[in-house]
Amino acid sequence: MADYFTHFSCLLDVGTPDKAARALALFQELHAADQDADDPEVAGFDLLRQDAPEDSTLWIHDDEHGDVEAVIRFVLRLADELDLTGLWGFQYALTCSRPRLDAFGGGGHVIDLGARKSIGCTSTQEWLAAALNGEDAHA
Numbered sequence: 634m635a636d637y638f639t640h641f642s643c644l645l646d647v648g649t650p651d652k653a654a655r656a657l658a659l660f661q662e663l664h665a666a667d668q669d670a671d672d673p674e675v676a677g678f679d680l681l682r683q684d685a686p687e688d689s690t691l692w693i694h695d696d697e698h699g700d701v702e703a704v705i706r707f708v709l710r711l712a713d714e715l716d717l718t719g720l721w722g723f724q725y726a727l728t729c730s731r732p733r734l735d736a737f738g739g740g741g742h743v744i745d746l747g748a749r750k751s752i753g754c755t756s757t758q759e760w761l762a763a764a765l766n767g768e769d770a771h772a
Contacts, residue, residue, distance in 0.1 A: 635731040639699030643723035644683060645691045645708060652715045653682055653689045659714065660707070677703040693723070701725050705742060709749055718747035 647653050660680040667673035677700020683690035693704055704723070711717060722743040729736035740756040763769070 635729050635733050635736065637736060638695075638728045638730075639677075639701060639725055640695050640728060641678075641699065641701065641704070641723055641725040642692070642694040645693060645711075645721060647689050647691060647711065647715055647717060649689050650687050652717075653691055654686075655715060656680070656691055656711050657682065659711070663707075673703075675703060675707055676700060678707075680707075695725075699725070701740075701742070705744065705751060708744060708746075709751075712744070712746040712749050720744070720752075721746055 647656055657680060660675055663675045667676055677696060677698040678693055679696050681692045681694075682688055683692045693708075708721065720743060722741060724739060724741035726739040727737060735758070738757040740754060740758075742751055743753040744750070745752045
């Protein structure tokens with residue numbers, strides 16, 4: 634039997650140490666609430682402060698389940714609660730414990746924090762299919 638994994642590791646600078654502390658507190662609050670939830674909000678990733686307590690950078694990385702959509706939802710919520718602006722993005726890898734067709738790939742997402750929405754994403758599987766079909770694969 635093969636095991637499938639989604640991996641990611643990225644940084645999000647929220648601007649100030651106070652905002653980083655608020656982000657961590659929100660994550661911990663949601664994580665605690667998720668223990669009894671049917672549809673957990675922050676499952677699939679972990680959130681840590683990148684460096685010292687006076688730093689404003691957060692490290693987001695997969696846990697044993699790796700949920701890309703949960704990261705996007707949480708970052709959009711942080712953007713709203715902490716009034717974040719600018720563009721932010723991350724990439725992810727899809728892997729498998731054994732060689733399987735269509736089991737490997739990845740992609741990336743770009744979020745406009747100020748507009749509170751995802752503005753673009755790509756998938757290596759979609760890109761490859763387009764390129765092989767002679768479509769414009771540069772996008």
